[in-house]
Amino acid sequence: MSCFQDFVKIWLFASIIWGSLGYYFYDFQKLGVLENLNPYIEKDKIDMSIYPTMGIEEATVDGKVYGLPWGYAPLYMLINLDTFEKYGVTPPSMDWTLDDFEKLVKAFPAKDGIYGFACGTKNLSGILPFIWAKNGAVLTDDKSQYVGDSKEAVAGVKLLSDLYQQGYFPKDCINATADTLRRWFSNGTLAMTIGSAQEILAVQKIQGVRFEAWTMPQSPTNKHTTVNKSNDICICSASKQKAAAWTFLKFLRGKEGESLYVAAKRFPPTLNIPENWDVYLNAGEYPKQIKEVSQAIVKDYSHNLPLRTGYAAIESKILPAFQASMLGTMTAEQAMTSVKADITKIIQQNSK
Amino acid sequence: MREEYRAAFLFLLPNIIGFLIFSLIPTIASFVISFMDWSLLTSPTFAGLSNYKEMIHDSVFWVSMKNTAIYSFIKVPLNLILSLLLAILLNKKLHGRNFFRSIAFLPSVCSSVSVALIWSPLMESSENGLINHVLVKMGFNIIPFLTSQKFAMASVILVGLWKELGYFMVIFLAGLQGISHSYYEAAAIDGASPATTFFHITFPLISPTTFFALTTSLIGSFQIFDLTSVLTNGGPANATNSLVMYIYQNGFKFFRMGYASSLSLILFLFIFVITYIQNHFANKWVVN
């Protein structure tokens, strides 16, 4: 809903200064709503090295930068250390594979209502890591074609569907909101769940939960399976106060703004400013290893989302098919093949 | 006659000005938009019938249409019958009937979103969910209310009924109050049975109310959205995706306001036809 509010504000109030765009960045850019920032960056000689390379790449179209990254952070696998200890399961290493994942999930007593993992179906970001860990993908690298029906991608979907049907995931995960997953994770009935910086903040507010933020399981040949996603702060091209907007944006996404934000302990640091980690971390507070893990992810384990125009529509086609595969009313192969025609049409419509 | 026309004009005037500006014109505008491509952020472009052509091949459109029809044609009759029975029950001279009327009405006081938020945890497919907790204690199996394609729609109907039984009960009560006691007394003197009394006195005399309830409840249930959005988000696997939900997605998630408007024109035609048929047959059973 929050993107809808951004979108409404941009449309309704053409003088708005900036909007933060996650999945819709390419759609807004294609519609001409975003201001090209290259002139501003050059004029003020902004030091672009503090921004993560992948973050800037995601905000660039045809060599023009349209936004500055904000909250460029991984989607971690959160692991509840207490739950692992209680059932005598060893937490995984950072290089764990899908086989390790499967073994871990099955090690928890699902019959007693304690689950290893719950696969959310609200969002592709929770499913893509498993497809990537089977060396598959949903879109080609240039995002121009649907390849979710490939053997590898299907294998990823099948892994999750089998675990669900065998009862290793809670049945309600098919409907679970982020809040429900967080609740299960915090009250000891869910050992692992995917979480962003927002989840970390929320779980930290609950007393006594010992947890870590970790990498996602990988394939033996491909370690890049942890989603690293960016939001971007942009300037509306219809704005009547672009100079003022740029001044604010420069501050917000510069060293000063980032440091202030981190000091308020909102999100883990996302710019290449090492000192910020010391400001963000509370010694002794969980997740204790988040600095090492985050830096390792950016170096070795990260994978961008296949964002493009029409992403929301593509996602809305895949998710119901995925749910059907989870429930068993379609096989994984049928599910991933059934959406091919529609997604191809969406890509065509959006490439005009 | 002239005087009657003039009176009608004056009576209608206050309402019709506002109606034109804030109801009719927006309705017509959305029809016009259905012939365009419009992302809301940029100018609309004329698209002729392309939205409608696309709709024919859109499987999600047909699924959501089907779901909406299933929801409406099951929920509405159940709702009206049960609400009427409830109204009759709470029209009797029973102790605490005002209290019970209030309790029955309470669910409709909350927004659909709140109602869905309350029922989501109650309907969880594990022993954590209250309903399944009770079922398991009684020795039954867990029912996957919201997590199976089979049960999802039925569960949404159940929640919809919970919310609106009291609402239509209130409407029927208003209708029942309008029936003079003298009719019932006359029927009692003639020795009529409860069933005869109901079908020959009660039902005809509340028929305008029933017509209102039937029309508005049909129109309302064809536009089901908030409930399915929060309970199941249209899932699982589009089992509860309603037409208005799909319209909303197209308009506000996929930036296709033109397509969304054309979907709503089809919805409108559907409701229109049903209401027209209903209106036509009204003469047969509605007593003016």
Add this chain to the structure above:
Amino acid sequence: MAMAQSKKSYKNIGWYLLLAVLFFFFFVPFWWMIATSFKSDTEVYTKAYSLLINQFHFENYKDVFSSMPFGKYFMNTLFVTVMVILGTLTTSSLAAYAFARLHFPGRDALFFLYLATLMIPRQVTLIPNFIIFRELGLLDNLWSLILSGIFTAYGTFLLRQSFLTVPRELEEAAVIDGYGYWARFSKIVLPLSKSGLVTLLIITMLNIWNEYLYALVFIQTEAHRTLTLGIALLRGDFDVRWNLVMAATLISISPIVIVYLACQKYFVEGIALTGVKG
């Protein structure tokens, strides 16, 4: 005589049992809401499903008012609701009388046009309405919510049906007595349609009090926010404080409940048919 009485109480026990079952059906979900509103922040996670109240955390209700200008939101919603009720009851009853009792060319077609506007989802007329209010300069103004609320066809439809149930003989008798249209409307039809008017009042209050989408799009600044927007803010993207959400919801539905209870006596039976001649 004695047997007839005991038979009656026997049957009544059956009704009371049924009422008890219905009571549980309607009330238990509410009880969960009430119980959750008294849970502590931790209990919301650990005892989310429980119907029991361990400890009454009244501070939740205080927190609702301290975490946002809840009082201001309440007054805004109240203002909008009262204005819409006044506007709807007056304009709709006048129009409904024209449709129910007056004859003029195009009456039925016009009424069907009214009905037709109910068949378009509100989500779709949102955007055209938005453009209209932008041109009128009423964006971010409570009057946009008020005007879009008054002129729905719902009120006219409901009251027309209600007026149709008033026996024609009464009006015919009034005509003989020399009553004009306004007198017939205000002195005969309106007083006998109390139930219909009260029903419309309650239903309008329900719809406007809980309006969300239009408020979300029309209202931008905090000073003009309504209750539904305030409660939605509590359900932020990442930190949902369910205890506060439930407490806020309970607070926000209490006025409607109070209004309903106050109007209950208008549902008392016995609309007197004094004046029917013959």
